[in-house]
Amino acid sequence: MTSMPLPSFRxxxxxxxxxxxxxxxxxxxxxxxxxxxxLPDAPTSRIACVSYAPFxxxxxxxxxxxxxxxxxxxxxxxxxxxxxxxxxxxxxQSHGLDKVPEIAARYRMKVLMGIWLSRNAADNAREIxxxxxxxxxxxxxxxxxxxxxxVLLRGELSPKALMAYAHxxxxxxxxxxxxxxxxxxxxxxRYPQMAKAVDFLTIHILPYWExxxxxxxxxxxxxxxxxxxVKEAFAGRQVMIGETGWPSAGRPRRDxxxxxxxxxxxxxEFLIYANSVDMPYNVIxxxxxxxxxAQEGTVGGYWGIYDVHAQPKFAMKGPVVEEAHWYRGMYAGxxxxxxxxxVVAWRRAWRGAGGWLASLLAGFAAGTxxxxxxxxxxxxxxxxxxxxxSGTACVLALVTALMLARRIVARLTGSxxxxxxxxxxxxxxxxxxxxxxxxxxVFDGRYRDFPLGLFAxxxxxxxxxxxxxxxxxxxMPLIEERFLAFWLPSLAAVVVAQELGLNPSTWxxxxxxxxxxxxxxxxxxxxxxxxxxxxxxxxx
Numbered sequence: 301m302t303s304m305p306l307p308s309f310r311x312x313x314x315x316x317x318x319x320x321x322x323x324x325x326x327x328x329x330x331x332x333x334x335x336x337x338x339l340p341d342a343p344t345s346r347i348a349c350v351s352y353a354p355f356x357x358x359x360x361x362x363x364x365x366x367x368x369x370x371x372x373x374x375x376x377x378x379x380x381x382x383x384x385x386x387x388x389x390x391x392x393q394s395h396g397l398d399k400v401p402e403i404a405a406r407y408r409m410k411v412l413m414g415i416w417l418s419r420n421a422a423d424n425a426r427e428i429x430x431x432x433x434x435x436x437x438x439x440x441x442x443x444x445x446x447x448x449x450x451v452l453l454r455g456e457l458s459p460k461a462l463m464a465y466a467h468x469x470x471x472x473x474x475x476x477x478x479x480x481x482x483x484x485x486x487x488x489x490r491y492p493q494m495a496k497a498v499d500f501l502t503i504h505i506l507p508y509w510e511x512x513x514x515x516x517x518x519x520x521x522x523x524x525x526x527x528x529x530v531k532e533a534f535a536g537r538q539v540m541i542g543e544t545g546w547p548s549a550g551r552p553r554r555d556x557x558x559x560x561x562x563x564x565x566x567x568x569e570f571l572i573y574a575n576s577v578d579m580p581y582n583v584i585x586x587x588x589x590x591x592x593x594a595q596e597g598t599v600g601g602y603w604g605i606y607d608v609h610a611q612p613k614f615a616m617k618g619p620v621v622e623e624a625h626w627y628r629g630m631y632a633g634x635x636x637x638x639x640x641x642x643v644v645a646w647r648r649a650w651r652g653a654g655g656w657l658a659s660l661l662a663g664f665a666a667g668t669x670x671x672x673x674x675x676x677x678x679x680x681x682x683x684x685x686x687x688x689x690s691g692t693a694c695v696l697a698l699v700t701a702l703m704l705a706r707r708i709v710a711r712l713t714g715s716x717x718x719x720x721x722x723x724x725x726x727x728x729x730x731x732x733x734x735x736x737x738x739x740x741x742v743f744d745g746r747y748r749d750f751p752l753g754l755f756a757x758x759x760x761x762x763x764x765x766x767x768x769x770x771x772x773x774x775x776m777p778l779i780e781e782r783f784l785a786f787w788l789p790s791l792a793a794v795v796v797a798q799e800l801g802l803n804p805s806t807w808x809x810x811x812x813x814x815x816x817x818x819x820x821x822x823x824x825x826x827x828x829x830x831x832x833x834x835x836x837x838x839x840x
Contacts, residue, residue: 312712312768314767315708315711315712315764315767315768316658316712318760318763318764319658319661319662319665319764320661322661322662322665322756322760323633323661323662323664323665323668325665326629326633326664326665326667326668326669326672327630327633327664327668329629329668329672330623330626330627330629330630330633330668330671330672331626331630333621333622333623333626334621334622334623334624334626334627335621336619336620336621337561337619337620337621337622338619339561339564339565339568339619339620340565340568340569340572341568341616341617341618342567342568342571342572342616342617343571343572343575344571344575344616345384345616345617346384346385346386347384347385347386347571347583347605348385348386348387348574348580348581348582349385349386349387349388349389349410349412349443349580349581349582349583350381350385350387350388350389350582350583350584350585350586350605351388351389351391351543351582351583351584351585351586352377352381352388352389352390352400352585352586353390353391353585353586353587353589354369354373354374354377354395354397354587355367355369355395355589355590355591356587356588356589356590356608356610357608358590360590360591361591361594362392362394362395362591363591365394367395368395368396369395369396369397370396371396371399371403374396374397374399374400374403375403375406377586377587377610378400378403378404378406378407378409379407380610381409381586382407382408382409385409385586386409386410387409387410387411387412387443387582388400388404388409388410388411388412388586389411389412389413389414389446389542389582390411390412390413390414391414391416391446391449392414392415392416392427393414393415393416393426393427393430393431393434394416394426394427394430398430398431398433398434400413401413401434401437401438401441401442402437402438402441404441405438405440405441409441410441410442410443411438411441411442411443412442412443412444412446412542412582413431413434413435413442413444413445413446414445414446414449414482415427415428415430415431415445415446415447415448415469416448416449417447417448417449417451417456417457417462417465418451418456418457419456419457424465428447428465428468428469431445431447431469431473432469432472432473435469435473435474435477436472436473436474439473439474439476439477442477444477444478444479444480444499444500445469445473445477445478445479445480446479446480446481446482446502446542447462447465447466447469447479447480447481447498448462448465448466448481448482448483449482449483450482450483450484450504451481451483452483452487452490452491452494453483453484453487459491459493459494462481462494462497463493463494463496463497466479466481466497466498467497470497470499478498478499478500479498479499480498480499480500480501480502480540480542481494481497481498481501481502482502482503482504482542482543483502483503483504484503484504484505484506485503485504485505485526485529485530488501488503488530488533488534489529489530489533492533492534495534495537499538500537500538500539500540501530501534501537501538501539501540502539502540502541502542503526503527503530503539503540503541503542504541504542504543504544505522505523505526505527505541505543505544506543506544506545506584507519507522507523507546507556507566508546508547508553508556508558508599509553510522513553513554513555513556514556515554515555515556515557516546516556516557516562516565516566519546519556519566519569519570520566520569520570520572520573523541523544523570523573524573527539527541527579538580539579540579540580540581540582541579541580541581541582542581542582543582543583543584544570544581544582544583544584545563545566545567545583545584545585545603546558546562546563546565546566546567546603547563547599547600547602547603548560548562548563548588548602548603548604548613549598549599549601549602549679550597550598550599550600550601550602550679550749551597551598551599551747551748551749551750551805552803552804552805553799553803554799554800554802554803555802555803558599558602559622560613560614560620560621560622560623561620561621561622563603563613563614564613564614564615564620565620567583567605567616568616570583571616583605584603585603585604585605586604586605586606587604587605587606587607587608587610588601588602588603588604588606588607588608588613589601589603589604590608590682593680593682594682595747596747597680597746597747597748597749598676598679598680598747598749599747600747601679602679623675628671629668629671629672629675630668632667632668632670632671632674633663633664633665633667633668633671634664634667635667636663636664636665636666636667636668636670637659637660637661637663637664637667638663639663639667639702640659640660640662640663640666640701640702640705641656641659641660641663643702643705643706644658644659644662644702644705644706644709645659648709648715649710649715650709650710650713650714650715651713652713654712654713655709655712655713658705658708658709658712658713659705659709662701662705662708662709662761663705665756665760666698666701666705666757669753669754669756669757670694670697670698670753670754670757671753672752672753673690673694673751673752673753673754674694674753676749676751676753677690677691677694680749690754693751693754694754697754697755697757697758698757700723700726700730700757700758700761701757701758701761703722703723703726704723704758704761704762704764704765705761707723707765708761708764708765708768711765711768711769712768723762723765724775724777724778724781725778726758727758727762727781727816727820728778728780728781728784730755730758730759730762730816731780731781731784731785731788731816731817731820732780732784734755734759734784734788734812734813734816735784735787735788735791737751738787738788738791738792738795738813739791741791741795741809742791742794742795742798745795745798750805750806750808750809752805752808752809752812755812756812758816759812759813759815759816760812760815762815762816762819763815763816763818763819765819766818766819766820766822766823767819769819769823770822770826775823775827776823776824776827777820777823777824777827781820782820782821782824784817784820785817785818785820785821785824786817786821788813788814788816788817789810789813789814789817791813792806792809792810792812792813792814793810795809795810796809796810
């Protein structure tokens with residue numbers, strides 16, 4: 301390394317500001333998620349009815365036709381659930397769930413029993429036969445039989461076929477047991493003829509999943525408005541809310557943010573509303589369902605009132621904390637600061653406190669960002685492969701950040717690092733990955749998370765280094781970088797527009813894409829201008 305005159309603070313203060321703000325942002329986020337949030341108390345800890353699916357162990361899924369849940373495990377679940385719920389809703393007769401009514405009777409629970417229907421006629425016949433047999437055996441336990449769930453939403457059967465199945469079940473089960481069909485509320489309004497085939501209507505109202513997502517502060521009002529609309533459309537008919545709830549983790553949809561605090565808020569406020577009106581309802585759902593992450597992304601697995609270990613995720617009274625272990629993020633920041641100080645100081649040519657301070661700030665910011673990403677991975681990663689891919693990406697981000705930190709500190713302290721060409725190729729690699737994710741978010745982004753913590757390291761680092769390098773001779777960026785630098789902000793801007801500008805995560809995603817692309821575009825302009833000036837001088 302060679303030494304240069306120490307730059308003045310007047311020319312470097314923006315770089316120091318970025319380092320300070322990055323470290324402060326990491327500390328502030330972790331501190332904020334650890335603060336208790338005051339919420340209205342639920343009128344009672346008991347809930348009228350809740351969806352029950354026992355598939356919470358690793359690898360368990362209802363798509364495994366050979367999977368069977370033992371009666372002993374169902375018994376243990378219902379023994380726990382009977383302490384808080386009066387009724388449970390099932391969705392299928394398969395996988396041992398036909399035993400639920402018999403076991404529920406032991407704990408004086410009612411069952412809203414489901415018969416699963418699909419486009420497979422043989423499977424439907426088997427489900428209906430089992431459902432009819434169960435209804436005949438335990439009519440006193442059943443609050444109703446749900447003949448099909450969201451079949452119209454999935455487009456697997458026509459209303460005529462569904463009505464035929466409903467008539468078949470109605471004709472063969474005791475008159476004391478009512479039947480219904482369950483679907484998203486819009487489909488009842490779209491196919492009102494379905495009401496003729498059932499004893500009562502079962503509608504799903506999920507504010508988070510609406511085509512126009514509803515933020516948590518307006519969610520219960522939305523439920524009340526929809527319920528009133530459906531009641532008016534089917535005057536004189538009983539209408540039950542068959543699914544309603546809020547996810548505790550996953551990507552935001554516009555201004556509808558999945559979080560533990562918002563799940564607790566929604567459930568408490570919904571129970572206050574439900575307690576004030578004469579309305580049958582069922583909440584989704586008892587336990588978090590890991591298998592749903594394959595179909596619905598991270599958010600699909602976290603609608604439970606209990607976690608996969610059958611532990612309540614929050615209380616029904618008092619403040620709620622989003623992240624009880626928030627201090628671990630601070631520890632990660634401290635570990636990052638120590639690591640960066642050691643790596644940046646290795647074979648250093650700089651002297652003075654400035655280099656140490658820059659290393660500590662950069663390391664703390666990187667540590668808190670990676671801790672945020674790790675927290676997201678805990679919720680999102682489903683298997684060893686996903687953990688391996690995500691973990692490798694985090695290691696590469698850390699290596700990139702360490703290389704960038706060495707060069708940034710060199711610039712801040714007036715020394716020059718000779719390994720800039722390596723960073724150019726690393727930057728091209730990160731931009732390529734960002735472009736792939738950008739395309740996925742634009743064309744298939746409904747269920748995809750934003751890996752902000754992961755990409756904060758290279759994007760902020762390259763932006764800072766690009767600003768510090770602006771007065772030095774700039775090499776022409778790689779042609780791949782120039783191409784990607786145009787498309788990255790463009791794709792990210794589309795994602796912002798798709799969310800109507802209401803999702804803060806999309807704006808952060810756009811900012812990160814701009815951060816890594818801007819130095820390339822500026823370097824391209826400066827290098828092109830320099831080449832033009834040199835060519836003009838040579839011509840003269």
